[in-house]
Amino acid sequence: MKIFLDPGHGGNNPGARGPNGIREADVNLDIALRTGRLLQSEGYSVRFSRVGDESVSLQRRAMLANEWGADYFVSIHCNSNINPIYTGTETFYYREGSVSESFALQVNTSLVAEIDTRDRGISQANFAVLRLTDMPAILVETAFISNPQEAALLAMPSFKQKCAIGISRGIITFTQ
Numbered sequence: 001m002k003i004f005l006d007p008g009h010g011g012n013n014p015g016a017r018g019p020n021g022i023r024e025a026d027v028n029l030d031i032a033l034r035t036g037r038l039l040q041s042e043g044y045s046v047r048f049s050r051v052g053d054e055s056v057s058l059q060r061r062a063m064l065a066n067e068w069g070a071d072y073f074v075s076i077h078c079n080s081n082i083n084p085i086y087t088g089t090e091t092f093y094y095r096e097g098s099v100s101e102s103f104a105l106q107v108n109t110s111l112v113a114e115i116d117t118r119d120r121g122i123s124q125a126n127f128a129v130l131r132l133t134d135m136p137a138i139l140v141e142t143a144f145i146s147n148p149q150e151a152a153l154l155a156m157p158s159f160k161q162k163c164a165i166g167i168s169r170g171i172i173t174f175t176q
């Protein structure tokens, strides 16, 4: 089973920045690498769109997964809003009624169960990495980096490990 993990942003696109100064690109990569290690320890084959602070276009992320023949694609992000009051976890998929939609629900549910954030549920979204990938594909927004409390959590290695446990558990549950 081949899982392609896509840490959002990187390089010249650091993504959102927390009130505590953390950068979304760094948090996404940390969580993705932790998720990959957990999946590999369960026998999964894992590839990443990036393993450092590199610029990778959205088209290239999808192409790398397609060329590898990944079975599932998981993009990992932090949410952000100009209003710092927003909190919680949500997951996006592209096509209504698709395997991606059920996959999104499983991963979102497993993640919320592990990190105990507000469950914002799953939603349809026309994101390039979801639209351009050939396999079931989801985009996970772990928590809001724009919220001071959640940004403080996203700065903690223990919380990022919990995110990885929740995401990997969702993937394992769905694919077994």
Ligand SMILES: [Zn+2]
Residues within 6 Å of the ligand: 008, 009, 015, 016, 024, 077, 078
């Ligand atoms: Zn992002």
